[in-house]
Amino acid sequence: MYPGGFINMHVGITPQYRGSHGGYWALRNHDAARFGTTIHLVDAGVDTGAVLKQVFTVPGKMDNFTTYPILQVAAGITALKEVLPGIIAGNFQQTIHNEKGKMYYQPTLWQYITGHCP
Numbered sequence: 001m002y003p004g005g006f007i008n009m010h011v012g013i014t015p016q017y018r019g020s021h022g023g024y025w026a027l028r029n030h031d032a033a034r035f036g037t038t039i040h041l042v043d044a045g046v047d048t049g050a051v052l053k054q055v056f057t058v059p060g061k062m063d064n065f066t067t068y069p070i071l072q073v074a075a076g077i078t079a080l081k082e083v084l085p086g087i088i089a090g091n092f093q094q095t096i097h098n099e100k101g102k103m104y105y106q107p108t109l110w111q112y113i114t115g116h117c118p
Helices: 022-028 068-089 109-113
Strands: 008-009 017-019 034-040 051-056 100-106
Touching: 008 068, 017 022, 022 068, 034 068, 051 068
Parallel strands: 017 100
Antiparallel strands: 008 034, 034 051
């Protein structure tokens, strides 16, 4: 791994929603409180690094699986702007989760069609 480290903006709340389409899966699991974005350090796992910041947002009635990531990235950009100065200065807080959470994958077309999210 690169000695300087990397930061990831993950469109999902880790560790609960690791992998792909975290917002969709949170809604599909009736867990709308965890619809959001995680800024975290990259480690050897998939979306398992120490959390620097998490932000939560609420999709509107007109949103769907194609707009969920856009909402999450927009919220994540603001969060990233907030944590970057501290990271550059070497003064930042991180939360390490012992829980690995569940790994989610790209939903199938059938899951999109039948997964009525609020």
